[in-house]
Amino acid sequence: MQTSETIHPNQIGEVSGVVFREIGPYLNLRQGERYISIRGEEGNLTMWRVLPGVLRIACSLDGDSAALPPTPALLPHEPLTGWKIEEGEDRVEVQSGEFSLCLDKTKLSIDIAHAGGIGCGSYALVHAGSRLRCVGKMRDRAAVYGLGETTGYLDKRGERYAMWNSDVFDPHVPDMESLYQSIPLLIQHSEQGSFGLFIDHPGRLEVDLREEPDSFYAETAGGTIDLYVIAGPGMKEVVSAYTELTGRMEMPPLWALGYHQSRFSYMNQEEVQRLAQTFRDKEIPCDAIYLDIHYMDEYKVFTFDPERFPDPKQMVADLKAMGIRVVPVVDPGVKAEEGYAIYAEGAQSGYFCLTPEGERFVGDVWPGASVFPDFTDEAVRDWWGALHRFYVEHGISGIWNDMNEPSVFNTATKTIDPQVLHRNGGVPKTHEELHNLYGLLMCQATRRGLERLLQGERPFVLTRAGYAGIQRYAAVWTGDNRSYWEHMELFMAMGMNLGLSGVAFCGADTGGFMHHASGELLARWTQLGALTPFFRNHSAIDTRKQEPWSFGEEVERICREYIELRYRLMPYLYSLFYESSNSGLPVMRPLVLEYPQDRRTFNLSDQFLLGNALLVAPVCRPGREHRTVYLPEGIWYDFRTGARYEGGQHIIAHAPLDTLPLYVKAGGILPLTVPAQHTRRAEWADLNIHLYGRGGSEAAGGQIAGDFALYEDDGISGDYKHGKSNLMNLRFEETENRFTFGCRCEPKLQVGSRGGRTLLITVHALSFIPVGISGISPLPSLHHLEEEPTGWYYDKQDNHLYVKLRLADREEAGFVVEG
Numbered sequence: 001m002q003t004s005e006t007i008h009p010n011q012i013g014e015v016s017g018v019v020f021r022e023i024g025p026y027l028n029l030r031q032g033e034r035y036i037s038i039r040g041e042e043g044n045l046t047m048w049r050v051l052p053g054v055l056r057i058a059c060s061l062d063g064d065s066a067a068l069p070p071t072p073a074l075l076p077h078e079p080l081t082g083w084k085i086e087e088g089e090d091r092v093e094v095q096s097g098e099f100s101l102c103l104d105k106t107k108l109s110i111d112i113a114h115a116g117g118i119g120c121g122s123y124a125l126v127h128a129g130s131r132l133r134c135v136g137k138m139r140d141r142a143a144v145y146g147l148g149e150t151t152g153y154l155d156k157r158g159e160r161y162a163m164w165n166s167d168v169f170d171p172h173v174p175d176m177e178s179l180y181q182s183i184p185l186l187i188q189h190s191e192q193g194s195f196g197l198f199i200d201h202p203g204r205l206e207v208d209l210r211e212e213p214d215s216f217y218a219e220t221a222g223g224t225i226d227l228y229v230i231a232g233p234g235m236k237e238v239v240s241a242y243t244e245l246t247g248r249m250e251m252p253p254l255w256a257l258g259y260h261q262s263r264f265s266y267m268n269q270e271e272v273q274r275l276a277q278t279f280r281d282k283e284i285p286c287d288a289i290y291l292d293i294h295y296m297d298e299y300k301v302f303t304f305d306p307e308r309f310p311d312p313k314q315m316v317a318d319l320k321a322m323g324i325r326v327v328p329v330v331d332p333g334v335k336a337e338e339g340y341a342i343y344a345e346g347a348q349s350g351y352f353c354l355t356p357e358g359e360r361f362v363g364d365v366w367p368g369a370s371v372f373p374d375f376t377d378e379a380v381r382d383w384w385g386a387l388h389r390f391y392v393e394h395g396i397s398g399i400w401n402d403m404n405e406p407s408v409f410n411t412a413t414k415t416i417d418p419q420v421l422h423r424n425g426g427v428p429k430t431h432e433e434l435h436n437l438y439g440l441l442m443c444q445a446t447r448r449g450l451e452r453l454l455q456g457e458r459p460f461v462l463t464r465a466g467y468a469g470i471q472r473y474a475a476v477w478t479g480d481n482r483s484y485w486e487h488m489e490l491f492m493a494m495g496m497n498l499g500l501s502g503v504a505f506c507g508a509d510t511g512g513f514m515h516h517a518s519g520e521l522l523a524r525w526t527q528l529g530a531l532t533p534f535f536r537n538h539s540a541i542d543t544r545k546q547e548p549w550s551f552g553e554e555v556e557r558i559c560r561e562y563i564e565l566r567y568r569l570m571p572y573l574y575s576l577f578y579e580s581s582n583s584g585l586p587v588m589r590p591l592v593l594e595y596p597q598d599r600r601t602f603n604l605s606d607q608f609l610l611g612n613a614l615l616v617a618p619v620c621r622p623g624r625e626h627r628t629v630y631l632p633e634g635i636w637y638d639f640r641t642g643a644r645y646e647g648g649q650h651i652i653a654h655a656p657l658d659t660l661p662l663y664v665k666a667g668g669i670l671p672l673t674v675p676a677q678h679t680r681r682a683e684w685a686d687l688n689i690h691l692y693g694r695g696g697s698e699a700a701g702g703q704i705a706g707d708f709a710l711y712e713d714d715g716i717s718g719d720y721k722h723g724k725s726n727l728m729n730l731r732f733e734e735t736e737n738r739f740t741f742g743c744r745c746e747p748k749l750q751v752g753s754r755g756g757r758t759l760l761i762t763v764h765a766l767s768f769i770p771v772g773i774s775g776i777s778p779l780p781s782l783h784h785l786e787e788e789p790t791g792w793y794y795d796k797q798d799n800h801l802y803v804k805l806r807l808a809d810r811e812e813a814g815f816v817v818e819g
Helices: 235-246 269-281 312-321 341-349 378-387 437-453 485-500 519-529 553-568 570-583 782-787
Strands: 026-031 036-040 044-051 054-060 084-087 091-096 099-104 110-114 118-128 131-137 143-146 160-163 185-190 193-199 205-212 215-220 224-230 288-291 325-330 363-365 368-371 398-401 460-463 475-477 608-610 614-616 626-631 635-638 644-646 649-654 662-665 669-672 688-692 704-712 726-735 738-745 757-764 791-795 800-807 812-818
Touching (some): 044 091, 044 235, 054 118, 118 193, 118 224, 131 193, 131 224, 185 235, 193 215, 193 235, 269 312, 312 325, 341 378, 378 437, 398 437, 437 460, 485 519, 570 608, 570 704, 662 688, 669 704, 669 726, 688 704, 738 800, 757 812, 782 791, 800 812
Parallel strands (some): 288 325, 325 398, 398 460
Antiparallel strands (some): 026 036, 054 224, 084 091, 099 110, 118 131, 131 215, 160 205, 205 215, 363 368, 614 662, 635 662, 726 738, 738 812, 757 800
């Protein structure tokens, strides 16, 4: 524990008087077909246009910047051709595609614009010895987003972070500069537009948005820096281009989107089986149970403890028959023990990290003295991936990678020693230079190994540590949070910025990992978790248990209701994952992404959008039954009561413990299904498609339209990559006294009976009373509608129109409502 002695004047050093100098002046320029290189007196830089909206600028103080290779964070991209250069007395004008650059010859600073004069920033490269900084201008009143997993609010302007993956067990507080993930992407946004800057540097990177009010800097220590300027004009275009650069997630198995239950630890096979049966007895949906380190034999990876888990293969089979998957933790530390096959095989093949003297690096983690695979070597990644045959042969298809910053207990740095040498594909580098890649490459090895072993089944990998591009291999959870109300709220900003940083599949430990949850906190956090991309309840050893039934009947009922809500929303949620896998856009979205001109959304950190139609505003304080909710422009409906609100205002939401403030925008389309105890196939035989209209007679003269792409596949295999999926395009439009709905699907999977299926459409808040629907007969009650193959019924009291119609194979279906 620290005391006030920490800030004793004698303990604090004097402020450094380090002077940074520009890398100019300009000496000469070299032009190639796909690049230009500029040499200054104290450094050189090279520029490539790697994508139409992405410009790469590499700088080196001593070496050749043109030879600086991209890291494994990036997908391979062939740079584009076409450079036009005009050299003047004091500047160099450069044109490449839609980028325009102006280089100051004295400083070698760069102003960058994209098509139409859209600014992409002004940058100066300065150094002090081998410390190299990129100093960038910040627009007046601009907000800054991204930076992956960081503490604090949504807008990162005014903060400072160190990109250095760290095992942080201390409570996560706003002045914590490093956590488990390092994603050095900054998105600068104002009403004038957006642009991004990605700094591809897997060593320690300091990002300071605090020191100067109108500028920021990113600083490396090794004499090189590799920048990617990403043009907008909007934030969606920046995120999409960034994920084209670093990759997008593949579709996860549907079961990975269900509710997951975990603890450090479920101690034996009997406890796991009893836990699974309790979920089924209490009819609380669940798709996965996690095994933390106590399942292993002396914490040795790729083993089961023979006493605690005498028949793990049968246990996994029994749970799978109940619709529950088993996900074991796998850490990188391999116990250094003679006779342990994994250690012996890795040591004999030279697969573990080595010191500069050629000795195996040994550090303490859970098993005690351990060695660490060198994942920078492809042969090591292949070996590690193949070891997962052990789990696959037990019926397991999901792996939880933890401690992969990597965490080491007994070193001064709490990680692998900085001077340990990695093979790095034949170009050896120190751990200090590559540290942030370790978790990324471990996840790559895990995923690729599972892909080879599962014979067409989709793998699931969850990770704590990662770097840019981690979304290609794993979902991310935000590490060892605590059962604090503040940590519940903290995740919203963290999750939204992870999404803007390419990591769409993310979540936090619902209920909190450390400390002790209360029933009220668990109920509120379950409401939040049910509407985040990844949904897992996880708690630590020696804390209060926090399974959904741990705090009595009321909390159990609330948890069940919101877990069931997630399963009802599964067609909507799975379709958002499909959209994200194609566009890179997040599933969990800050309001500023959809309302970029509304300054009230710029730092809105305690509510978010699920997709673009559903606004989630959790209660994050104990004892509260009301909270303020901001509704942006448009018309919004309370999901629970149907109450109608005009947007562009704050409202006071009444939210007793069993109520999550949840709103749907007019024009929204929510496909829902019947909740189940676990997921099966992502083919929605029971669909109720909810459409939200204009509502209210005062809406006369206006127009509302909405569209949504409903995605279906088998939910488990890779066949979707070969076209075996359905995409149902839904659209509606409401004008005065007329409502039109259309649905088009060319199915490649059969859902329902051969020859088509039945759709139930629920229209909320019509602005008129319907008198007829062309080609569909009215029915006297909802009961009659349930019995008939087609028809419609209007509930005047609730202002709900129910329409039942058949969607034939490879045909369009729809209807027109007249008022």
